[in-house]
Amino acid sequence: MGSKKGIIFAGAVIGFLSAMLVFFGNPGNMGVCVACFIRDTAGALGLHSVEKLSYIRPEIIGIVLGAFIMAIIGKEFNAKGGSSPFIRFVLGFVVMVGALVFLGCPLRMILRLGGGDLNAIVGLVGFTVGIIGGIFFLNKGFSLKRTYKLNKVEGYLFPLICVALAVLVIVAPAFVTLKAKHAPLFIALGVGSVAGILAQRTRLCMVGGIRDLFLFKDGYLISGFISIFVFVLIGNIIFGNLNVGFVGQPAAHNDGLWNFLGMFVAGWGSVLLGGCPLRQLVLSGEGNIDSVVTIMGMLLGGALSHNFALASSGAGPSPNGRIAVIIGIFILLGISYFNIEKVKVKMKGDAKVDSSRC
Numbered sequence: 125m126g127s128k129k130g131i132i133f134a135g136a137v138i139g140f141l142s143a144m145l146v147f148f149g150n151p152g153n154m155g156v157c158v159a160c161f162i163r164d165t166a167g168a169l170g171l172h173s174v175e176k177l178s179y180i181r182p183e184i185i186g187i188v189l190g191a192f193i194m195a196i197i198g199k200e201f202n203a204k205g206g207s208s209p210f211i212r213f214v215l216g217f218v219v220m221v222g223a224l225v226f227l228g229c230p231l232r233m234i235l236r237l238g239g240g241d242l243n244a245i246v247g248l249v250g251f252t253v254g255i256i257g258g259i260f261f262l263n264k265g266f267s268l269k270r271t272y273k274l275n276k277v278e279g280y281l282f283p284l285i286c287v288a289l290a291v292l293v294i295v296a297p298a299f300v301t302l303k304a305k306h307a308p309l310f311i312a313l314g315v316g317s318v319a320g321i322l323a324q325r326t327r328l329c330m331v332g333g334i335r336d337l338f339l340f341k342d343g344y345l346i347s348g349f350i351s352i353f354v355f356v357l358i359g360n361i362i363f364g365n366l367n368v369g370f371v372g373q374p375a376a377h378n379d380g381l382w383n384f385l386g387m388f389v390a391g392w393g394s395v396l397l398g399g400c401p402l403r404q405l406v407l408s409g410e411g412n413i414d415s416v417v418t419i420m421g422m423l424l425g426g427a428l429s430h431n432f433a434l435a436s437s438g439a440g441p442s443p444n445g446r447i448a449v450i451i452g453i454f455i456l457l458g459i460s461y462f463n464i465e466k467v468k469v470k471m472k473g474d475a476k477v478d479s480s481r482c
Contacts, residue, residue: 128343128344128347130325130326131326131328131344131345131347131348131351132347132348132350132351133322133351134322134323134325134326134328134348134351135328135347135348135349135350135351135352135354135355136351136352136354136355137318137322137355138156138318138319138322138323138328138352138355139235139238139351139352139353139354139355139356139357139358139359140355140356140358140359141155141315141318141319142155142156142235142315142352142356142359143155143235143238143355143356143358143359143360143362143363143365144315144359144363145183145307145311145312145315146239146360146363146365147359147363147365148307148308148311148312149305149306149307149308150305150306150307150312151304151305151374151375152239152365152373152374152375153228153232153235153236153238153239153241153365153373153374153375153376154228154232154235154374154375155235155315155356156183156187156231156232156235156315156316156319157228157229157231157232157235158184158187158229158231158232158400158401158402158404158405159219159220159223159224159228159229159232159390159401159422159426160223160224160227160228160229160232160375161181161183161184162181162184162220162401162419162422162423162426163177163220163224163426163427163429163430163435164177164178164179164180164181164304164426165179165180165181165184165289165423165426166423166424166426166427167179167301167304167426167427167430168180168292168293168300168301168302169300170299170301171423171424171426171427172426172427172428172429172430172431173430173431174430175301175303175304176303176304176305177304177430178301178302178303178304179293179301179302179303179304179306180289180290180292180293180300180302181306181312181316182290182293182309182310182312182313182316183312183313183315183316183319184286184316184405185286185287185289185290185293185313185316186312186313186314186315186316186317186318186319186320187316187317187319187320187323187402187405187406187409188282188283188286188320188405188406188408188409189283189286189287189290189317189320189409190316190317190318190319190320190321190323190324190409191320191321191323191324191405191406191407191408191409191410192283192320192409192410193321194320194321194324194325195324195409195410195411198324198325200324200410201276201279201410201411202273202279202410202411202412203273203274203275203276203277203278203279203280203411203413204271204272204273204274204279204411204412204413204414205271205272205274205278205412205413205414205416205417206270206271206272206274206413206414207268207269207270207271207414208268208269208414208463209413209414209417210417211268211459211463212268212397212414212415212417212418212421213417213418213420213421214421214455214459215393215396215397215418215421215456215459216393216397216404216417216418216419216420216421216422216425217421217422217424217425217428218389218393218425218452218455218456219389219390219393219394219397219401219422219425220421220422220425220426220429221389221425221429221434221445221448221449221452222385222386222387222388222389222390222393222449222452223386223387223390223401224386224425224426224429224434224435224436224445225382225385225386225389225434225435225436225441225445225446225448225449226247226250226382226383226386226387226390226436227375227376227377227386227435227436228244228247228375228376229390229400229401229402230251230330230331230387230390230391230394230400230401230402231330231352231400231401231402233247233248233251233330233387234330234349234352234353234356235352235356236373236376237353238352238353238354238355238356238357238359238360239356239357239360239365239366239367239373239374240360240366240367240368240369240373241367241369241370241373241374241376242368242369242370243370243373243376243377243378243380243383244376246380246383246384247383247384247386247387248387249384250383250384250385250386250387250388250391251330251334251387251388251390251391252334252391253384253388253391254387254388254389254390254391254392254393254394254395255331255334255335255338255391255392255394255395256338257388257391257392257395258335258391258392258393258394258395258396258460259335259338259339259395261396261460261461261464262339262395264464265464265465265466266396266460266463266464266465267463267464267465268396268398268463271412271414274411274413276411278411278413279410279411279412279413280411282408282409282413282416282419283409290313293309294309320405320406320409323402323403323406324406324409324410326348327345327403328345328348328349328402328403328406329345329399329400329402329403330345330346330349330400330402331391331394331395331399331400331403332345332399332400332403333345333346333347333348333349334346334391335395375438376438377436377437377438377439377440377441378440379436379440379441382436382440382441382445382446382449385449385453386436386441386449388453389449389452389453389456392453392456392460393452393456396456396459396460397418399415401422403415404418404419404422405419429445429448432444433445434448
């Protein structure tokens with residue numbers, strides 16, 4: 125699966141299955157959205173009170189467990205962490221806020237584009253500019269320092285929590301809220317597992333794709349997301365869900381400035397983290413505790429985005445959301461600047477990117 129054909133195949137499968145999930149009941153252009161689905165899971169656990177956005181998403185569980193199983197089989201499971209964990213928590217929070225102002229993670233951005241939502245083009249431009257900003261600081265020597273080997277038991281804990289969440293969504297106890305629109309449980313869990321397996325084997329990452337294209341002229345990772353776009357487009361045509369335009373798109377708004385800035389923040393923050401939200405889920409399944417901490421930051425970000433009216437709606441971004449994005453930009457600037465090492469890292473010649481992340 126390490127070849128370009130392999131990642132194109134992975135993108136084709138994930139793209140088509142994402143379109144299929146919408147056909148089976150997921151919200152429009154939301155076959156898989158890591159940001160939205162972590163937010164929904166937060167609501168299901170009572171961390172926010174918007175019932176229509178509350179559901180333990182089997183897709184998230186499947187991605188983690190699929191990656192975990194493949195990491196075990198491929199002898200790639202490696203419990204490690206300790207690389208600026210609280211900074212990663214804050215970055216996860218900021219990335220989530222940016223994504224919910226745009227209304228989607230990088231993966232959903234591509235799915236929205238494949239469903240005909242032209243607002244995603246504006247988001248893609250902002251995302252790319254954010255990544256370029258992050259690359260600037262990488263070239264200046266930005267680093268969150270090394271990771272350390274941990275006890276394997278620590279690496280097993282997050283997959284075990286995902287198993288517990290799967291039990292909760294199956295049993296559906298009264299203290300869990302499961303009101304959001306969704307595809308059938310086992311179809312969603314199956315698609316998530318397939319996505320996790322394929323993403324783990326191919327290192328699929330939207331941030332890494334754009335970053336590698338700019339830094340190394342390497343189109344391997346980005347080819348996977350081009351494939352996702354093509355095949356979700358084909359799937360939407362087949363299932364009758366293609367709707368081209370800026371207005372009237374599902375779970376989206378057409379305020380170009382804040383679509384741009386929301387994904388600008390998500391792109392910049394994800395570069396600093398070393399991978400997009402999808403990649404963080406996969407890494408968490410491989411035993412990377414820093415990625416688990418990042419996901420916890422995203423979970424809190426998703427909850428507070430609705431408790432404090434930071435998230436956008438179909439009517440557009442909220443005043444609180446606009447303020448949060450501006451504050452997020454300053455937070456990213458501070459983290460980027462104050463984590464520059466004194467010795468400049470030469471990126472292009474030495475390829476200093478941690479391949480375990482992207």
